[in-house]
Amino acid sequence: MGKTATDWVLFxxxxxxxxxxxxxxxxxxxxxxxxxxxxxxxxxxLFTADPQxxxxxxxxxxxxFGRAMANSxxxxxxxxxxxxxxxxxxxxxxxxxxxxxxEVLFLIYLAALMVPSQVTLIPNFILIKSLGWIxxxxxxxxxxxxxxxxxxxxxxxxxxIPAELLEAARIDGASHAQIYxxxxxxxxxxxxxxxxxFTFVAQWNNFLWPLITTTKPDMQVxxxxxxxxxxxxxxxxxxxxxGSVIAIVPVLLVFVxxxxxxxxxxxxxxxxxx
Amino acid sequence: xAPSLVAPTRVKLTRVARAEERAAWLFLAPSLVLFAIxxxxxxxxxxxxxxxxxxxxxxxxxxxxxNYLALAGDEIFAKVLGNTAYFVLxxxxxxxxxxxxxxxxxxxxxxxxTFFRVVYFxxxxxxxxxxxxxxxxxxxxxxxxxNAALSxxxxxxxxxxMGSTRWAMPAIIIVSIWQNLGYAMVLFLAGLQxxxxxxxxxxxxxxxxxxxxxxxxxxxxxxxxxxxxxxxSIIGSFQVFELVLVMTKAGPANATNTLVYYIYQNGxxxxxxxxxxxxAMVLFLxxxxxxxxxxxxxxxxxxxG
Numbered sequence: 001m002g003k004t005a006t007d008w009v010l011f012x013x014x015x016x017x018x019x020x021x022x023x024x025x026x027x028x029x030x031x032x033x034x035x036x037x038x039x040x041x042x043x044x045x046l047f048t049a050d051p052q053x054x055x056x057x058x059x060x061x062x063x064x065f066g067r068a069m070a071n072s073x074x075x076x077x078x079x080x081x082x083x084x085x086x087x088x089x090x091x092x093x094x095x096x097x098x099x100x101x102x103e104v105l106f107l108i109y110l111a112a113l114m115v116p117s118q119v120t121l122i123p124n125f126i127l128i129k130s131l132g133w134i135x136x137x138x139x140x141x142x143x144x145x146x147x148x149x150x151x152x153x154x155x156x157x158x159x160x161i162p163a164e165l166l167e168a169a170r171i172d173g174a175s176h177a178q179i180y181x182x183x184x185x186x187x188x189x190x191x192x193x194x195x196x197x198f199t200f201v202a203q204w205n206n207f208l209w210p211l212i213t214t215t216k217p218d219m220q221v222x223x224x225x226x227x228x229x230x231x232x233x234x235x236x237x238x239x240x241x242x243g244s245v246i247a248i249v250p251v252l253l254v255f256v257x258x259x260x261x262x263x264x265x266x267x268x269x270x271x272x273x274x
Numbered sequence: 275x276a277p278s279l280v281a282p283t284r285v286k287l288t289r290v291a292r293a294e295e296r297a298a299w300l301f302l303a304p305s306l307v308l309f310a311i312x313x314x315x316x317x318x319x320x321x322x323x324x325x326x327x328x329x330x331x332x333x334x335x336x337x338x339x340x341n342y343l344a345l346a347g348d349e350i351f352a353k354v355l356g357n358t359a360y361f362v363l364x365x366x367x368x369x370x371x372x373x374x375x376x377x378x379x380x381x382x383x384x385x386x387x388t389f390f391r392v393v394y395f396x397x398x399x400x401x402x403x404x405x406x407x408x409x410x411x412x413x414x415x416x417x418x419x420x421n422a423a424l425s426x427x428x429x430x431x432x433x434x435x436m437g438s439t440r441w442a443m444p445a446i447i448i449v450s451i452w453q454n455l456g457y458a459m460v461l462f463l464a465g466l467q468x469x470x471x472x473x474x475x476x477x478x479x480x481x482x483x484x485x486x487x488x489x490x491x492x493x494x495x496x497x498x499x500x501x502x503x504x505x506x507s508i509i510g511s512f513q514v515f516e517l518v519l520v521m522t523k524a525g526p527a528n529a530t531n532t533l534v535y536y537i538y539q540n541g542x543x544x545x546x547x548x549x550x551x552x553x554a555m556v557l558f559l560x561x562x563x564x565x566x567x568x569x570x571x572x573x574x575x576x577x578x579g
Contacts, residue, residue, distance in 0.1 A: 022393050024408045176297035227520065
């Protein structure tokens with residue numbers, strides 16, 4: 001087989017793969033337009049004869065889903081902003097400044113990446129509960145206001161800034177705060193963008209922590225509201241699929257517009273360490 | 275880790291260096307506070323809580339190794355460990371091999387490379403809860419699309435999927451592979467693109483066939499990526515939880531109960547904080563052991579260029 005023939009076969013294989021990968025999304029969207037009775041047909045059909053948008057109205061009236069979406073947005077945006085600040089500050093210290101204990105502290109931050117989040121789950125839950133922060137935004141946000149991963153990612157990037165550039169600014173009398181704000185942050189924009197998209201997506205999809213730290217429907221984030229919906233309407237597939245579609249749209253939008261930056265962030269995590 | 279805790283060094287620092295040191299700690303301050311409160315202290319606390327019995331309401335009782343001994347004799351926990359091992363041992367190799375194959379094909383410069391990369395990556399950014407919901411619907415044994423398709427091609431003994439002790443775990447594994455494949459693929463693609471074309475050209479000139487080049491050039495040069503993918507895939511799979519929660523609630527008969535689900539059950543449904551913490555420490559130790567063993571073994575097969 002020649003190279004072009006092989007490429008054609010492989011192209012078809014990839015296409016079938018793409019159908020399998022995107023199939024569940026198509027099925028999710030198709031089901032969201034079906035009337036409730038339609039889903040108990042056998043064999044099932046992809047497109048209903050009677051498409052309707054009723055599910056998209058119903059989901060906002062059965063549960064406070066609009067509020068849940070707003071909660072997700074507030075939490076994800078604030079967590080992202082806070083991480084950009086705390087991680088970039090820490091990364092600046094690790095990458096551009098000299099101080100005693102730098103290597104040890106960096107190793108401690110890195111070691112934390114090895115700890116599964118379920119290990120800290122219970123002590124953090126007890127802490128938030130004893131502070132009276134169940135069902136509060138601070139309880140949802142503050143535990144995620146800093147991340148070792150973000151610090152690591154930004155530090156790798158900041159290391160590539162030539163030391164002479166920072167030295168020159170210092171000789172000109174710039175303070176560390178000025179250097180950080182006017183030189184380092186603007187230069188780090190690509191890495192900050194990657195971290196922002198990565199953090200937003202991870203936080204939007206975060207589930208276990210908001211599940212255990214919220215009890216009121218009004219304080220639930222979208223993903224938790226979706227899981228709760230399953231408990232209440234476990235055979236109302238059109239409603240569940242509608243909720244799923246709405247809950248994943250913001251993340252898909254962010255990903256489609258920032259997919260280059262997102263993947264750059266992931267691969268920096270993988271290859272920056274060496 | 276506050277600045278005052280740093281041992282005074284005998285070397286006299288210059289005024290500029292002292293200022294730089296002070297600035298460094300100021301820049302680190304926000305991260306240090308948050309890291310101490312939400313990571314460092316909780317890790318240590320989790321260790322101590324695992325030696326106690328506590329339901330959040332009564333007094334805390336010190337039980338020494340009691341929780342660990344109870345775990346050792348807990349039949350469900352034994353089953354949970356077995357299920358988790360089954361999940362990890364099947365999903366990780368399949369996912370890695372498929373991801374590598376996809377990456378190799380895409381790396382040939384095939385038409386629509388960007389399109390395929392985005393489509394294969396979509397499940398990675400999708401909420402696991404939403405993904406699990408649609409798959410639970412697809413795997414529904416009465417009205418689901420998968421059994422409809424199977425009966426179309428002539429399968430008569432249709433699996434009951436999430437309702438069967440035999441097929442529930444395979445269903446979860448399939449969804450997990452679907453969701454994580456794209457992540458490993460993107461990492462492999464980046465790794466492949468790091469291998470220069472000239473290496474292949476040189477080998478081709480020397481008369482190496484496609485297979486030779488794959489086994490003796492691509493695979494060894496890709497091994498640092500493979501190592502990274504392997505480590506994070508294993509760490510990630512040990513933490514499978516949301517798929518179990520939505521698709522099976524650990525059933526039927528605990529056939530899909532996994533480590534993190536068991537921690538969640540004991541901690542947040544039975545309020546046994548000590549017991550759940552002990553199980554979490556076991557998870558930590560397993561993940562740590564696997565990672566350390568892989569770092570030890572990497573010298574045998576990972577080639578850094």
